[in-house]
Amino acid sequence: MEPANPPIISDQRAEQALEVNRRFTTPGVHPFDQVEWELRDAVIGNPEKPAFVQRGVEFPTTWSQNATNIVTQKYFRGQIDTPARESSVRQIVGRVAGTIADWGRSLAYFATPEDGDAFEAELTYILLNQLAAFNSPVWFNVGFEESPQCSACFILSVDDSMDSILEWNTKEGRIFRGGSGSGINLSNIRGSMEPLSKGGTASGPVSFMRGADSWAGTIKSGGKTRRAA
Incomplete structure (x- = not known):
């Protein structure tokens, strides 16, 4: 697919454009047509009273039931239970591989349109046949969010001031919402027995760690699961 407004690329950039050799796929044959598919039910928990159920989902026959459920x-x-809900691995793999390939096309990463098609087909095959997998934020966000968050973990810093501590909580909440986790060095925050300039004693880093832990439990990653904090 050609971008609507192809970017102007320098000669040096053009020389660095990717040529993609096919290892698993054949031009004109879609990777989805190379596997056998079946409809299954994804049921988690007691079948009599499941914690989660989605019936009639489409998966390759080689994928396990555990992979299907997850x-x-x-x-x-x-x-x-709405038409907008994905129900097939074709959709999720196509969403991720197609979006990444389209990014490459729009930025002229590929030497030719055929190289872009080869990249998309090869990535689709790799994901479809479980030769490799992306982290959770990629599956959550790519092809679904306008500006997807794709990193699994972020490292934050904080200074010994209330403004900095509140900014840390805001950043961390956004990170959790996108399906990622975060780590932070709290050594800059004074201890709980140390005095404050305006009187009283500091709360200490442990109290703020408890607050961050509450954030992690409250803000589900992509609406799905708790993140690490």
Whole structure:
């Protein structure tokens, strides 16, 4: 697919454009047509009273039932029991591989349109056949969010001031919402027995750690699961 307004690329950039050799796929044959598919039910918990259920989901026959349950519950996007809900691995793999390939096309990463098609087909094959997998934020966000958050973990810093502490909580909340986790060095925050300039004693880093832990439990990653803090 050609971008609507192809970017102007320098000669040096053009020389660095990617040529993609196919290893698993054949031009004109879609990777989805190279596997056998079946409809299954994704059920988690007691079948009599399941914690989660989505019936009639489409998966390759080579994928395990455990993989079916995890992918359906965690990574299919859209409100369940609505037409917007994803129900097939074709959709989730196509969403991720197609979006990444389109980014490359729009930025002229590929030497030719055929190289872009080869990249998309090869990535689709790799994901479809479980040769490799992306982290959770990629499955959550790519092809679904306008500006997807794709990193699994962020490292934050904080200074010994209330403004900095509140800014840390705001950043961390946004990170959790996008499906990622975060780590932070709290050594700059004074201890709980140290005095404040305006009187009284500091709350200490542990109290703020408890607050961050509450954030992690309250803000579900992509509406799916608790993140690490």
